[in-house]
Amino acid sequence: MRNRPDAVMLFAAGFGTRMGALTRDRPKPLIEVAGQALLDHALALVADAGIKRAVANTHYMADKIAAHLAGRDVALSHETPDILETGGGLRHALPLLGQGPVFTMNTDAIWQGPNPLRLLAEAWDPARMDALLVTVPPENALGHGGAGDFLRDRNGRLSRGKGEVYSGVQIVKTDALADIAEPAFSLNLLWDRMLADDRLFGVSYPGRWCDVGRPEGIALAEAMIGGGDV
Template identity: 60%
Template structure:
């Protein structure tokens, strides 16, 4: 069966406060890593996966991001006067995204190995799943400092790690979005939707076939460039 190719949302609205002075005058997606802006690392994955409907949310220094992507044919969802977090931002953008399910991808990481978006599309099973998250064991997640986000059973079904050692969410996923309409808040995290999917036994995960580095802090730039230089 041919994999689905859903619309995709790039999360690019955050303030980037953990980057300190580096984001005083530029948004985090426009920080260069290995000669390419972070958002361009993400867009390279999008292009390689053949995704043709992409929405980018913006807020902090939005004009800079929108100017940078102006020639790309992307759809912008500007969040004003406040940033809406991942759940609120995705809910706001649903009329622009169209078809369900949708994919989301963070713009503050670099990847090696298989294209994470292709991995998700190939593994998606709408009969069993309401959500599919891409993960790595915590010891392989460069730049991540918590014990882990989830526990995964033998079928890939997820539950919260709650302080136990488990794989880390990498910021790439496929989701059915109907449940967003049941959340009345305007500003909220996708964690609320995930918890509902976990309760229904319909949130799944898979392990990424490659490397990943979170570029959420200044030291993450060096770690990311080291990862990208490593032999495949």
């Protein structure tokens, strides 16, 4: 079992309902920001970080994601008949990801600053951590309307609270997924167990991050990466 992860799970199965009409004819990961699909922005970070194995889960308009990725070294984990949410989807993809800790990455965000996957790899300490999340200070989290998700102590240990925003990127150990009975479940269920054991940690992102979960996030992200005022 490896301690340093060399596989990444890209979450690409969702319905994208918050995107309204934009996802009637395409899945959210294929919506373009600055002329490039959101999924391709994520894969560029994966390549830059030197991660050897990439897996994307699919459900909604899976054929379009498969066609978009044809010829590229990305394995597909198709969820059928039902979508499995983040936790169930990750567990379903484990035969493709392999054993040990993995990166997971939402595909509906744009980053400005250091590669978050590299940031995680440098801070990962499996002796102390069962998961390490990238969090973003609220003032640097564009397009995110909700309250913060986590508080972080001086040692990096997380607790629930209105502090920093979870960015959708983490390293997580996957062995405890086998103990969860539900077929479809959120990774929050796994995090709650780690919180109880004081083994959930976070690293604060020093750049800016934009949530592209709603249509208005597209313009915000394009302005951010273009250096404009947002």
